[in-house]
Amino acid sequence: MFDLLTAKFEDLFYKIRNKGKLSPNDLDSALREIKLALLEADVNFKVVEEFIENVKAKATGEKILESLTPYQHVVKIVNEEIIRMLGSSSGGISFASRGPTIIMTVGLHGSGKTSSVIKLANFLKTKFQKKVSVVAADVYRPAAVLQLEDMAKNIDVDVYSENNSDPVSISVKGVELFKKSGSDVIIIDTAGRLHIDENMMNEIANIRNKT
Ligand SMILES: Nc1nc2c(ncn2[C@@H]2O[C@H](COP(=O)(O)OP(=O)(O)O)[C@@H](O)[C@H]2O)c(=O)[nH]1
Ligand SMILES: [Mg+2]
The missing domain is CATH 1.20.120.140 (SRP54, nucleotide-binding domain)
Known part of the structure; x- marks a missing residue:
């Protein structure tokens, strides 16, 4: 863009x-x-x-x-x-007061969501000493999960992924697991979507509401 x-x-x-x-x-x-x-x-x-x-x-x-x-x-x-x-001023990062901070990417295909997930994870890890984990919730684009896993390996961050499941239940399970294992920040990498795609918009609303 x-x-x-x-x-x-x-x-x-x-x-x-x-x-x-x-x-x-x-x-x-x-x-x-x-x-x-x-x-x-x-x-x-x-x-x-x-x-x-x-x-x-x-x-x-x-x-x-x-x-x-x-x-x-x-x-x-x-x-x-x-x-x-x-936005002319930078807002800083607000972490959840209780439990892990959960962040979800939202945006068009190819707009840099996955790259940003990794950059943000690395930033929070190195600058704030947070334990960061990511959830691979893009089940639509071929090799999206592999891409995330590959990049996460480089910065030594855990990834939760699942085959043959839907993004909502993957997100719910991933967040649950990382909560138990003591993550400070959990980032959910979602698939690209257009704001006019009703099914995909419902899906992302569900991920937000259930995690
Ligand atoms: N020029 C430029 N390219 C980027 C940037 N972030 C990501 N990309 C590239 O844009 C493409 C899509 O990025 P990706 O993170 O996979 O997007 P996603 O589909 O939203 O997850 C990849 O080829 C990235 O290397 C950026 O900040 N600048
Ligand atoms: Mg992506």
């Missing part, structure tokens, strides 16, 4: 880079391209609308700094809005 967005933004900014002055038309067509780029990258429609509104309001309302060209000004506003949209 970010690669695609980066390429689109670079392309767009290249087009307006050498303009001495940005006309309202230039701004409108730039905003339209930003909007399309965000939508193509599967950013939620409402989020995109708000983003574009904010950039537009700032671009037309703010006095252009004398040290900046119109191009740099638009880049600055887009940059500020992206930071604001993603």
